[in-house]
Amino acid sequence: MCVTCGCSDEATPTLTHPITGKTEAIASLHTPQSHTHIQPDGTVLTHHHSHDHSPSHHPDHAAALHAQHHGTTLTLEQRLLSKNDAIASQNRGWLKGRESVALNLVSSPGAGKTTLLVRTLEDLQSDRPMVVIEGDQATSHDADRIQATGCAAIQVNTGTGCHLDAAMVEQGLDTLHPPLGSLVWIENVGNLVCPALFDLGETAKVVILSVTEGEDKPIKYPHMFRASQVMVLTKIDLLPYVAFDVDRCLDYARQVNPHLICFQLSATTGAGLEDWYAWLQQLHA
Amino acid sequence: MHELGLTETIVAIALDHAQGAHVLRLTLEVGQLTAVMPDAIRFCFDVCAQGTLLEGALLEIVQPPGLGQCRACGATLSLDSPFGQCACGSVDLAIIQGQELTIKQLELEELCV
Ligand SMILES: Nc1nc2c(ncn2[C@@H]2O[C@H](COP(=O)(O)OP(=O)(O)O)[C@@H](O)[C@H]2O)c(=O)[nH]1
Ligand SMILES: [Mg+2]
Ligand SMILES: [Zn+2]
Ligand SMILES: [Zn+2]
Numbered sequence: 001m002c003v004t005c006g007c008s009d010e011a012t013p014t015l016t017h018p019i020t021g022k023t024e025a026i027a028s029l030h031t032p033q034s035h036t037h038i039q040p041d042g043t044v045l046t047h048h049h050s051h052d053h054s055p056s057h058h059p060d061h062a063a064a065l066h067a068q069h070h071g072t073t074l075t076l077e078q079r080l081l082s083k084n085d086a087i088a089s090q091n092r093g094w095l096k097g098r099e100s101v102a103l104n105l106v107s108s109p110g111a112g113k114t115t116l117l118v119r120t121l122e123d124l125q126s127d128r129p130m131v132v133i134e135g136d137q138a139t140s141h142d143a144d145r146i147q148a149t150g151c152a153a154i155q156v157n158t159g160t161g162c163h164l165d166a167a168m169v170e171q172g173l174d175t176l177h178p179p180l181g182s183l184v185w186i187e188n189v190g191n192l193v194c195p196a197l198f199d200l201g202e203t204a205k206v207v208i209l210s211v212t213e214g215e216d217k218p219i220k221y222p223h224m225f226r227a228s229q230v231m232v233l234t235k236i237d238l239l240p241y242v243a244f245d246v247d248r249c250l251d252y253a254r255q256v257n258p259h260l261i262c263f264q265l266s267a268t269t270g271a272g273l274e275d276w277y278a279w280l281q282q283l284h285a
Numbered sequence: 286m287h288e289l290g291l292t293e294t295i296v297a298i299a300l301d302h303a304q305g306a307h308v309l310r311l312t313l314e315v316g317q318l319t320a321v322m323p324d325a326i327r328f329c330f331d332v333c334a335q336g337t338l339l340e341g342a343l344l345e346i347v348q349p350p351g352l353g354q355c356r357a358c359g360a361t362l363s364l365d366s367p368f369g370q371c372a373c374g375s376v377d378l379a380i381i382q383g384q385e386l387t388i389k390q391l392e393l394e395e396l397c398v
Pocket of ligand 4: 355356357359360372373374375
């Protein structure tokens, strides 16, 4: 029975067999310190003690916990990402003040973000000032590739972090100090999950999907495709060699996000780049 | 794993508000449509809480189910992923519940009785 709510109805995680559709409980995950209740409206409630605190260990604290003596309840209702989101708003305001726009490029590793970026910089650099914030867990290879085009770039290494956050972009903007009317490119860490959660202050998230990845990516990673305003389907020069159904991919993408603007291109052959460039050129703060 | 960073944030916010008192219980809200795994939060919580006023706290995670509202006809529908289709055929849905990522409550040990 649960100390907090007194309820004894326990539910366990389940495993559903893909062929038979049979669902079974995963007993091993149902540790004695943790249990779950499902309320009639579908809300799931789980309780868990942060570590084994048998009465011999921390006797006073454990006793206080179980008896629920002397507790003062403090209601916070604080959003976990509120700090990040506040900095993101600052970045957005800062960019607007400098009549600049920022694009946050997200994808799986190797989808082709840097290649598209290098090609775009080479082709559009004379039209408009552009700077690049490169995020990677390690190395400055990508920033080096960008700098080879003559464009100002800085590398942010996130270490074990799997995404950029708004504070990293704030620092990047401080260092690069993009001129008035810039297009700021932010290449996020290759990952289709975490970057969806973190607003950086960008004008739009652009999700890049390559035709070597399978057309069901949009429904496998719906958070990312929903959080994005633009999808670039890249490496279309490889379509003859891979089983990738473009129409199906676009269907999936629009099922997840009916407002998604989609481009199809190859950064190596240059096919389809005109539409992408036309969209970039009409972007204004 | 973003759950580690999020859990560090949770612990930092809780310690900020605990003002030196032991935390007996921490209640989080993690919507069922977020890409955040409660099991991973729990795992990280054990690590992050160690040696702090949160050590030994009861971690309670409330997971509100997904709820969408159709932008075409206004109907609401329950969602088990962050997209879906309304009975009217539209896939243009606003998610109105299930994306919560909030620290709801702390229960603190009272220092003076
Ligand atoms: N055939 C083909 N290969 C590409 C294309 N774009 C990128 N690549 C290759 O894909 C690999 C990964 O590209 P990169 O830009 O580093 O991906 P990132 O990790 O998303 O930055 C490299 O070997 C690129 O040469 C493309 O349009 N067509
Ligand atoms: Mg790259
Ligand atoms: Zn992560
Ligand atoms: Zn409808």
